[in-house]
Amino acid sequence: MTDQAEDLDHLVRGSWTPSGAADAGLPAHAAKWLRARTGLAERSTPAAPDSALHVPESTLSPDARALLSNVVGDAGVHIGRSERLGRAGGLSYLDLLRHRGNGDIAVPDAVVVPADHDEVQRVVEVCSEHRIGIVPFGGGTSVVGGVTALRGKLDAVVALDLHRLDELVSIDPVSRIAVLQAGLTAPHAERLLAAHGFTLGHVPQSFERATIGGFAATRSSGQASAGYGRFEDMVAGVRLAAPRGEWRLGVAPASAAGPDLRHLVIGSEGTLGVITEVALRVRPLPEVDRYEGYVLDGWDKGAEVVRTLAQQRVPVTVMRLSDSTETEVALALKGGWKTVALRRYLAARGIAEPCLLVLGWEAGSTGELSQRRAATLRALRSTGAVRLGKAAGEAWRHGRFAGPRQRDALMDAGVCVETLETAAYWSTLSELRTTVRGALADSLTGPGVRPIVACHISHSYETGASLYFTVIVPRDLDDPTGQWQRAKAAACQAIGSLGTITHHHAVGTDHAPYLAAEIGHLGVDVLASLKRTLDPNGVLNPGKLIS
Numbered sequence: 001m002t003d004q005a006e007d008l009d010h011l012v013r014g015s016w017t018p019s020g021a022a023d024a025g026l027p028a029h030a031a032k033w034l035r036a037r038t039g040l041a042e043r044s045t046p047a048a049p050d051s052a053l054h055v056p057e058s059t060l061s062p063d064a065r066a067l068l069s070n071v072v073g074d075a076g077v078h079i080g081r082s083e084r085l086g087r088a089g090g091l092s093y094l095d096l097l098r099h100r101g102n103g104d105i106a107v108p109d110a111v112v113v114p115a116d117h118d119e120v121q122r123v124v125e126v127c128s129e130h131r132i133g134i135v136p137f138g139g140g141t142s143v144v145g146g147v148t149a150l151r152g153k154l155d156a157v158v159a160l161d162l163h164r165l166d167e168l169v170s171i172d173p174v175s176r177i178a179v180l181q182a183g184l185t186a187p188h189a190e191r192l193l194a195a196h197g198f199t200l201g202h203v204p205q206s207f208e209r210a211t212i213g214g215f216a217a218t219r220s221s222g223q224a225s226a227g228y229g230r231f232e233d234m235v236a237g238v239r240l241a242a243p244r245g246e247w248r249l250g251v252a253p254a255s256a257a258g259p260d261l262r263h264l265v266i267g268s269e270g271t272l273g274v275i276t277e278v279a280l281r282v283r284p285l286p287e288v289d290r291y292e293g294y295v296l297d298g299w300d301k302g303a304e305v306v307r308t309l310a311q312q313r314v315p316v317t318v319m320r321l322s323d324s325t326e327t328e329v330a331l332a333l334k335g336g337w338k339t340v341a342l343r344r345y346l347a348a349r350g351i352a353e354p355c356l357l358v359l360g361w362e363a364g365s366t367g368e369l370s371q372r373r374a375a376t377l378r379a380l381r382s383t384g385a386v387r388l389g390k391a392a393g394e395a396w397r398h399g400r401f402a403g404p405r406q407r408d409a410l411m412d413a414g415v416c417v418e419t420l421e422t423a424a425y426w427s428t429l430s431e432l433r434t435t436v437r438g439a440l441a442d443s444l445t446g447p448g449v450r451p452i453v454a455c456h457i458s459h460s461y462e463t464g465a466s467l468y469f470t471v472i473v474p475r476d477l478d479d480p481t482g483q484w485q486r487a488k489a490a491a492c493q494a495i496g497s498l499g500t501i502t503h504h505h506a507v508g509t510d511h512a513p514y515l516a517a518e519i520g521h522l523g524v525d526v527l528a529s530l531k532r533t534l535d536p537n538g539v540l541n542p543g544k545l546i547s
């Protein structure tokens with residue numbers, strides 16, 4: 001467990017990295033291309049300094065503070081401005097705007113830092129008894145308002161920072177199950193597992209910051225989901241600290257003992273209890289890997305190929321298809337003579353609308369990798385895929401975490417940049433893409449303003465796939481919040497009954513208004529009665545999931 005005195009600054013501020021845009025600038029050629037492509041004016045809109053932000057006084061009463069200090073010690077209850085501001089919200093575009101001075105920030109009244117399950121349990125009980133809201137806070141990478149410090153009707157709200165729960169509790173190499181504490185970040189968890197020769201293989205784009213508890217609480221899905229599955233596929237068991245007491249689930253690899261109650265906790269977004277430990281299926285660390293790029297002509301062809309590969313269950317670890325807009329953006333931002341040569345090569349091969357397909361394989365030996373790759377290439381035969389080779393695959397792998405870093409630089413340049421995601425069955429997937437793209441483009445287009453709406457598939461199943469949209473458009477400096485809220489609402493309406501409101505970002509506050517349409521009012525009632533059972537005073541993560 002980390003030292004309590006350790007500076008809490010390792011966690012989120014207003015940007016992805018402590019130094020913000022300085023960590024990944026926007027190259028001059030990329031800025032020039034963006035201006036020409038979107039109508040972006042040459043301007044600089046740097047973030048406001050933290051000192052300029054309004055942070056209300058903490059409303060945590062001295063009595064409540066003393067009770068919490070009894071559990072976690074004085075050093076475990078922080079009411080300082082910077083600690084509270086650092087746990088005020090997640091990392092959506094609207095969160096980043098708020099930290100730049102646009103809109104009010106919901107700041108928790110305190111940050112409480114427990115050291116282990118027992119302390120979490122007691123904090124939860126104190127808060128329940130004294131009507132103090134609790135926002136479980138892992139890596140704070142939520143992009144749907146999941147860690148917004150809403151108070152609801154309660155007297156105060158605290159962020160429960162779980163970073164001290166950072167141990168590998170146990171490992172069973174025979175059954176291949178590791179029990180990990182919830183506050184472990186993904187890189188830290190991987191280092192602990194690697195020492196035993198294992199990996200989780202869960203690599204979301206938020207890998208560097210997000211935590212085991214956060215993954216479980218949001219039904220996360222990583223870039224290698226084709227090979228390792230979604231996070232919930234890895235969960236063998238959970239330990240939950242709820243106001244009504246401790247709840248442990250998961251005793252066998254499969255069970256017919258009624259409904260699988262683990263799935264009530266997985267995806268509960270901190271509204272039912274605090275996940276303190278997760279038992280996870282682990283796999284042997286791969287010895288070799290290989291990433292390659294291919295190009296298909298047009299979205300429909302690309303999606304058909306991904307469907308074929310998914311339905312033939314080819315043994316890939318990563319499978320990701322960019323539409324022609326996303327491919328165009330990637331090439332334009334990269335720039336250079338190699339890009340020019342690539343465009344010429346693709347034109348010469350008759351590719352009118354290049355869509356990049358990245359395939360990756362991980363394996364225990366070169367022989368196994370060759371077999372997996374050969375099986376994939378057999379399925380790719382006669383699909384018209386043009387092979388770009390390892391360089392294109394490795395380029396994707398190399399830049400896989402670059403997006404969040406560059407977001408700060410884009411925002412400094414006056415850009416609105418945000419993503420949203422959904423999923424649907426294959427039969428409606430392309431219709432869904434067209435509809436959502438249209439809604440976003442219509443909402444964001446204005447005089448001299450031409451939005452980029454790019455899309456990719458990064459998680460595919462035999463029955464369907466996810467769609468992930470990235471929007472880049474000049475920011476409306478008069479109403480930046482309204483600009484994105486309108487676009488997001490248009491996209492959510494467009495998703496309608498064609499797909500899910502979220503494939504892996506979860507519900508939080510942002511998708512809560514659309515949940516009933518997806519799970520039915522009866523579904524909402526079921527969740528509400530579950531909450532009443534586990535959290536009778538309604539202190540856990542107010543306003544999230546079921547508001």
Ligand SMILES: Cc1cc2nc3c(=O)[nH]c(=O)nc-3n(C[C@H](O)[C@H](O)[C@H](O)COP(=O)(O)OP(=O)(O)OC[C@H]3O[C@@H](n4cnc5c(N)ncnc54)[C@H](O)[C@@H]3O)c2cc1C
Nearest residue numbers: 138139140141142146204205206211213214220221270275
């Ligand atoms: C740049 C970027 C890229 C992203 N890429 C991906 C991606 O590829 N795949 C993906 O799935 N998601 C992605 N996300 C979304 C986000 O990273 C995931 O939702 C992640 O699972 C959140 O983990 P966290 O530890 O940061 O949780 P937090 O943001 O701290 O919390 C998320 C939610 O879970 C609750 N929670 C957290 N810990 C616990 C706990 N121990 N017990 C109970 N509730 C808890 C919180 O209260 C909140 O409701 C991305 C986000 C960003 C900013």
